[in-house]
Amino acid sequence: MRRTPEPIAWTGHVLILAVACIFPFVFPSPFMVNFGVLALFYAFIGQSWNIAGGFAGQLSFGHVVFFGAGAYASTILQVRFGVNPWIGLPVSAVAGGLVGWLIGYLSFRAGLRGSYFALITLAFAEMLRIIANSVEITGGGLGLLIPAKPSVANFQFPERVGFYFLILVLVTVSIAIAIWLKHSRFGAQLAAIRENEDAARALGINVFSEKLKILILSGALGGIGGCFFSQYFLYIDPIIVFGVDKSVEMLLVSMIGGAGTVYGPLIGAVLLAAISDTARVVTNIQGLSLVIYGGLLILIIAFLPNGLIDLIQRLTKRRPK
Amino acid sequence: MDSTILISAALNGLLVGGIYTLVASGLTLIYGVLHIINFAHGSLLMMGMFGVYYLLIKLRLDPYISMLIMVPAMYAIGYVLYKGLIGRFSSGKDENILLITLGLSIVLENLALMFFKGDTRTITVGYSDTMVELGPLLFSLPKVISFFIAMLLCALLGLYIKKSNTGKAIRAVAKERMGARLVGIDVDRIFAISYGIGVATLGAAACLLMPIFYVSPYTGHVFVLVAFTVVVLGGMGSFLGAVVGGLIVGLTESFGGLFLGESLGQIGISLIFILILLFRPQGLFGARG
Amino acid sequence: MLAVNNLTKRFGGLTAVDHASLIVPEGKIIALIGPNGAGKTTLFACIAGFLSIDEGDVQFLTTSVKGRPVHEIARLGMVRTFQITQPFSRLTVHENIAVGAFQRYRHRKEAFAYAHEIAQQVGMGSILELPAAGLTVAMRKRLELARTLATAPKLLLLDEVMAGLNPTEISEIVDVIKNIRAQGVTILLIEHVMQAVMGLSEYLYVLSYGKIIAEGPPADVVRNPIVVEAYLGHGATGGDSGHA
Numbered sequence: 001m002r003r004t005p006e007p008i009a010w011t012g013h014v015l016i017l018a019v020a021c022i023f024p025f026v027f028p029s030p031f032m033v034n035f036g037v038l039a040l041f042y043a044f045i046g047q048s049w050n051i052a053g054g055f056a057g058q059l060s061f062g063h064v065v066f067f068g069a070g071a072y073a074s075t076i077l078q079v080r081f082g083v084n085p086w087i088g089l090p091v092s093a094v095a096g097g098l099v100g101w102l103i104g105y106l107s108f109r110a111g112l113r114g115s116y117f118a119l120i121t122l123a124f125a126e127m128l129r130i131i132a133n134s135v136e137i138t139g140g141g142l143g144l145l146i147p148a149k150p151s152v153a154n155f156q157f158p159e160r161v162g163f164y165f166l167i168l169v170l171v172t173v174s175i176a177i178a179i180w181l182k183h184s185r186f187g188a189q190l191a192a193i194r195e196n197e198d199a200a201r202a203l204g205i206n207v208f209s210e211k212l213k214i215l216i217l218s219g220a221l222g223g224i225g226g227c228f229f230s231q232y233f234l235y236i237d238p239i240i241v242f243g244v245d246k247s248v249e250m251l252l253v254s255m256i257g258g259a260g261t262v263y264g265p266l267i268g269a270v271l272l273a274a275i276s277d278t279a280r281v282v283t284n285i286q287g288l289s290l291v292i293y294g295g296l297l298i299l300i301i302a303f304l305p306n307g308l309i310d311l312i313q314r315l316t317k318r319r320p321k
Numbered sequence: 322m323d324s325t326i327l328i329s330a331a332l333n334g335l336l337v338g339g340i341y342t343l344v345a346s347g348l349t350l351i352y353g354v355l356h357i358i359n360f361a362h363g364s365l366l367m368m369g370m371f372g373v374y375y376l377l378i379k380l381r382l383d384p385y386i387s388m389l390i391m392v393p394a395m396y397a398i399g400y401v402l403y404k405g406l407i408g409r410f411s412s413g414k415d416e417n418i419l420l421i422t423l424g425l426s427i428v429l430e431n432l433a434l435m436f437f438k439g440d441t442r443t444i445t446v447g448y449s450d451t452m453v454e455l456g457p458l459l460f461s462l463p464k465v466i467s468f469f470i471a472m473l474l475c476a477l478l479g480l481y482i483k484k485s486n487t488g489k490a491i492r493a494v495a496k497e498r499m500g501a502r503l504v505g506i507d508v509d510r511i512f513a514i515s516y517g518i519g520v521a522t523l524g525a526a527a528c529l530l531m532p533i534f535y536v537s538p539y540t541g542h543v544f545v546l547v548a549f550t551v552v553v554l555g556g557m558g559s560f561l562g563a564v565v566g567g568l569i570v571g572l573t574e575s576f577g578g579l580f581l582g583e584s585l586g587q588i589g590i591s592l593i594f595i596l597i598l599l600f601r602p603q604g605l606f607g608a609r610g
Numbered sequence: 611m612l613a614v615n616n617l618t619k620r621f622g623g624l625t626a627v628d629h630a631s632l633i634v635p636e637g638k639i640i641a642l643i644g645p646n647g648a649g650k651t652t653l654f655a656c657i658a659g660f661l662s663i664d665e666g667d668v669q670f671l672t673t674s675v676k677g678r679p680v681h682e683i684a685r686l687g688m689v690r691t692f693q694i695t696q697p698f699s700r701l702t703v704h705e706n707i708a709v710g711a712f713q714r715y716r717h718r719k720e721a722f723a724y725a726h727e728i729a730q731q732v733g734m735g736s737i738l739e740l741p742a743a744g745l746t747v748a749m750r751k752r753l754e755l756a757r758t759l760a761t762a763p764k765l766l767l768l769d770e771v772m773a774g775l776n777p778t779e780i781s782e783i784v785d786v787i788k789n790i791r792a793q794g795v796t797i798l799l800i801e802h803v804m805q806a807v808m809g810l811s812e813y814l815y816v817l818s819y820g821k822i823i824a825e826g827p828p829a830d831v832v833r834n835p836i837v838v839e840a841y842l843g844h845g846a847t848g849g850d851s852g853h854a
Contacts, residue, residue: 059416061423110599115358115419119549120598126546127591134585141584185712185721192709195698202658202692203761204684204713244542248427255420287434287538294427301420302410 013179016263020168024161031277033160039273040167041228045246046253046265047174048221053251054259055181056214057194059114062121063222063250065103065128066096068242070223075144075230076137085146085155088227096223097216099128104215108208113197122247129242143237146230155231163232170228171266174221178262190214194260222250252293256300258307267308329458330579331572336460338571339468339475340529344544345551345563346475347522350482353558354495354515357407357415360422363545364429365520369395369527370536371433374442377531383446384528385466391524399520403513426541433538441537449532463532474525478518479560491515495558547574550594556607565605569593611636611765611796612657612688617666619649619656619820626652628820629666634765639787639797641807641828644817645841650800651693653817654767658690659683670765685713687764691771693800695750697742703729704738706753710760725760732756732786748779752786759790766790768799772806780806808832816840 020040024033045067052058073095074088103124107117132138150158157163181187189210192200201207230236240246249272257268272293279289304311344366351359369391376387402425410421451462482488493501494511502508534540551570555562570590577589597604612634619627626649634640642650655661657668659680668675675683698706707725708718715721729735732752737745742753751771758766768787772780784806791797801807807814807828814831816824818840824831831837 059420106595106599110602112598112602114414114416116598116602118416118419119358120595123546123550123591123594123598127588127595130585130588130591134582134588183718185716185718188705188709188712188718188721191701191705192698195700196696199692199696199698200709201680202660202684202690202696203710203757204681204689205709206679206681248423251423252427285435286439287431290431291428291435294424294431297424297427298406298421301417301424305417 013175016266017172020171024164028161030160033164035273035277037160037164037167037232038277039270040164040171041225041232042249042253042269042272043266044167044171044174044228045222045225045250046257046269047171047178048218048225049250050254050259050261050265051178051181051221052214052218054254054261054264055178055187055194056190056211058211058215059118059251060121060247061118061251062123062125062247063218064242064244064246065121065125066099066219066222067226067229067246067250068125068128068132068238069099069219069226070096071226071230071236071241072132072138072144073223074227075146075236079144079146080137084153085231086153088155088231089224092223092227093220094223096226097220099124099223100216100219101212103219104212108211122244125242125244125247129238132238132242138238141238143235143240146234148234156234163228167228170224175262175266177217177221182262186210186213191260248290252297254307256293256296256307258309261307261309264307264309267312271308325457326579330575332455332458332460333464334572334575335568336464336468336571337533337574338568339471340526340567341547341551341570342475342564342567343471343522343529344526344548345555345567346478346560347519347526348548349552349555349558349560349563350478350491350522351516351519352552354491355407355512357418358422358549359516359519360419360545361425361429362519362523362548363543364426364433364541365395365399366523366527366530366544366548367433367536367538367541368429369523370531370534370540371437371442372524373527373531374444374536377444377446384444384531385470388470388525388528391528392521393524395524395527396517396521400513400517402520403516407516408509408512426545430538430541437538439538441535443535444531446532461533467529467533471526471529474522475564478522482560487511487514546594547590550590550597552604553597553602554593554604556604559604559606562604562606611671612798613669614653614657615667615669617653617656617668618664619652619661620664626820627656630817630820630822631666632815632822632825634796634798636796637791637794638813639791639799639811640813640815641811642798642800642815642817643802643804643807646802648817648840649820650817651769652820654690654769654800658688658767684761684763687762688767689758689761689763689765690767691751691754691758691769693769693773695747695754697745697750697753699743700741702739702741703734703745703753706742707734707756707760710757713761725756728756728760731789732759733782747774748776748783751775751783755783755786755790759795763795765796765798768797768801770800770802772801772803775803777805784809804832 023036048066049063053060070092074092077083077091078085078088103121107120112120133141138144148156150156152162189200189205192205193207193210197207226241253268253272254265256271257266258264275292276289300307348359348362351357372391373384373387376382376390377384410418448462452459453462453465482491490506490511493506494508498508547570551563551566554569555566573589573593577586614630614632616629616631617627618625618629630653644650652661656663659675659678663676670686670688698709704722704725707728708721711721711725715724729738732755734752734756745753755771771783775783780803787797787810811828814826814828815822816831816837823840824834824837
C-alpha cells in the first residue's frame with residue numbers, strides 16, 4: 001500500500017485555499033459573508049482545540065479559557081488603555097499562551113490525564129469567568145463595549161469581507177501549523193504521547209515538556225481567536241468569552257470533523273455554521289442546531305470515532321490524513 | 322462580623338449542602354459501579370427540575386409530593402438511557418464515555434432551551450415564605466424540609482446498598498466486576514440499575530431544589546461542577562465522601578458568598594475542585610489510583 | 611556498562627527487591643531468571659527509572675541514574691520493553707518505529723528511512739503500513755523490539771519478550787536478538803522460556819523472593835540445587851521427598 005504522493009497533497013491544499021478565497025466574491029451577500037466568517041472562525045478556534053485534543057490527546061472541556069484570556073487581554077488594552085487594537089493580536093496570543101502554560105504546568109505536574117484533565121480545564125474556565133464577572137477592569141457582569149469606529153487602522157474593517165480575509169489568513173496559518181505537526185518530530189512525539197504516554201516516555205520522550213509546549217501553542221491560538229471575536233462583535237462579557245458554550249463548540253467541530261486531522265475542524269466548522277444558520281433562518285427556535293450537533297457528537301463517537309473526514313476519505317478511498 | 326451572621330451562614334450552607342450530598346451520591350454511585358464520569362448529571366437534574374415545575378403548574382402537585390412520581394420516573398429514564406445509549410459504549414476508553422455523556426448533556430440542555438425557552442423559572446407554594454425560628458436565627462422552611470428529606474434519602478440509599486440483595490450485588494460489581502460476573506451476577510443489569518438509581522436521586526433532588534432555587538436550561542452547568550466537586554472532594558465512589566463533601570461544599574458556597582460577595586463568592590467551588598485534583602486527587606475518602 | 615548495587619525496593623511492608631546486585635558488561639547478553647513473583651519486572655522498573663529506589667544504586671556507563679526521570683535514562687541509552695506490549699495502536703508499524711527513530715534523527719525523512727531499515731532488520735519490512743492495533747502478539751513483540759532498537763540504544767532491557775510466542779516464533783526472535791547484539795547493543799533480558807535463555811545468554815542471575823540467589827554461566831546455574839529448589843519447591847532436590 002503506497003502513501004499518497006506529496007505533490008497531490010499540495011495541490012489539494014492550494015485548491016481548498018483558492019475556493020475559500022473566491023467564496024466571498026461568488027457569494028457576496030452579507031448573509032453569506034457572515035456565514036463564511038462564522039465558519040472560518042469556528043475552524044480557527046476548533047483547530048486550537050484540535051492541536052491539543054486531537055493531535056496530542058489532551059482533551060479539554062474548558063478550552064474557552066484561552067479564548068477568553070485573549071479576548072479580555074486585547075479588549076482591556078484597547079478600551080482601558082487606548083492601545084491600538086492591532087497590538088491586541090500578539091497580546092492575545094501571549095495571554096492565551098501564558099494561561100496555557102499555567103494550566104499545563106499545574107495539571108501535568110500533578111499527573112492529570114484523560115477525564116481529570118478535561119474536567120480541571122472546565123474548572124479553570126469557570127474560575128476565570130467568575131473573576132471576570134467580579135472585577136472592575138473587565139467591566140464585571142456588564143462586560144466591555146468596544147466603541148464602533150470602522151477603519152482598518154482601528155481593526156474594524158468597514159467592509160465585512162475584510163474580516164473574512166483576516167480570519168482566512170488566521171485559519172490558513174492554523175492549518176499550516178497542523179500540517180507542520182503532521183510532518184515534524186514534535187508532532188510524531190505528540191501522537192506517541194496520545195496513543196500511549198508511558199511507552200512514549202520509555203522511548204526517551206519528555207512527555208511533560210512536550211505536552212506543555214502544545215498546550216501553550218494551543219492557548220496562543222485560542223487567545224488570538226478571542227481577539228478576533230472581540231473585534232468582530234465589538235462586545236464581550238464573562239458569559240460569552242468564558243462560558244461553556246465556546247468550549248463545547250471548539251470541541252464539537254474538531255471531534256465531528258475529525259480530531260487529530262488537519263482539515264477536521266474546518267469540515268466540522270462549515271457543518272456547524274451551516275446547521276446553525278439554516279436553523280436560524282428556517283425556524284426561530286433557539287437551541288435546535290446544538291441539539292442536532294450534540295446528537296451528531298454521540299453518533300460520531302459511537303460509529304465514526306475518526307470523524308467525518310474518515311467517512312469522506314473512505315468514500316473517496318484514500319487513507320486518513 | 323456578628324456571630325449570628327456567621328452561624329446563620331454556616332447553617333444555611335449545611336442545609337443546602339445536604340441536597341448537594343444527594344445529588345453527588347448518585348454521581349458517585351454511577352462512578353463507583355460503572356467507572357464512568359456521568360457528565361450528563363447536571364442536565365438530567367435540570368430536566369428533573371423542569372419536570373417538578375410543570376407538575377406543579379399543570380397538575381398542582383406540591384413538589385415534595387411529586388417525588389412519588391419523579392423518583393420512579395427518573396429511575397426509568399436512567400435505566401432506559403443506560404440500555405439504549407450509555408451501556409453500548411461504556412467499554413473502551415473512559416474519555417469516550419465522557420464525550421458521550423457530554424453529547425447527551427448538550428442535547429438535553431438545548432432540548433430544554435427549545436421547549437422551555439431561556440428564562441429562569443421559580444415556583445411558589447403556600448409555605449415558600451414561611452420561616453423556621455431557631456433562637457435569633459431564621460431559616461426558610463422549604464430549605465429545612467429539603468435538608469431533612471435529603472439526609473433521610475441518603476440514609477435510605479446507604480441502607481439499601483448495604484442490606485438489600487441488589488445492594489450487595491451492586492457492591493460486588495463495584496468492587497470486582499469480573500468476579501461478580503463469575504459468581505453469576507448479571508453485571509449488565511446491575512449497571513442499568515445503578516445508573517437508574519443515580520438518575521433517580523436526581524429526581525428526588527429536583528423536588529427538593531425547586532422550592533428553594535430556580536431552574537433554567539443553563540442550570541445544568543452550575544450543578545455539574547458542584548456535583549463533581551463534591552464527588553472529587555469526597556472521593557470517587559465513596560458514599561461517606563459524598564456526605565462530607567456535600568456539607569463542605571455547601572459551607573464553602575455559603576461563606577464564599579458571605580465574605581466575597583455574590584459574584585466572587587462562587588469561586589470557592591471551582592477553587593476546591595482545582596486544588597483537590599492537583600494535590601489530593603483521591604479526595605478525602607477515595608481509593609488511590 | 612550497567613552495575614546494580616544492593617538495590618532494594620519496598621512496597622509498604624513487602625520487600626519486593628532485596629539488596630539485589632548485578633553487572634552487565636558491554637556487548638554481552640545477560641539474563642535474569644527466577645520463579646513467578648520473584649520481583650524481576652520490579653527490578654527492571656527500578657533500573658529503568660519507572661519506580662523509585664529505596665536503597666542501593668544503579669550505575670549506567672559509570673554515572674548514577676538513581677532518581678533520574680525515565681525519559682532521561684532512555685536518552686542516555688538504556689531502553690526497556692514492556693511485558694505487556696504497548697504499541698501506539700492507531701499509528702502504523704512504520705510510524706511506531708519512527709517514533710523511536712526520531713530520538714536519533716531530527717528530520718522526518720531520515721527518521722523514517724532508519725525506521726524502515728530497522729523494520730527490515732527484525733523482519734517487519736513487508737508490513738510497514740499496517741496499523742499496530744491489528745498485529746498478532748508475536749508481531750507486537752517484534753514491533754516493541756524494533757521501536758526500542760530504533761532509538762539506537764546502548765543497553766536494551768527486554769522484559770519477557772518471548773511470552774506468548776510459539777516455538778517457531780521464539781526461535782525467530784532469538785535470531786533477531788542475536789543480530790541486535792551483533793550490532794553492538796548490550797542486552798539484559800528477563801525470561802521464562804529456558805530454551806531461549808540457554809541459547810542466548812552468557813551469564814545468568816537468578817532472583818527469588820527479591821534476592822539474587824545464584825549467578826554464573828547458564829550451564830552451572832541450572833544445575834545449582836538452590837536454583838532448582840527455588841523453582842520446584844522445598845525438597846525437590848532429594849532429601850526428604852516422599853515422592854517418586
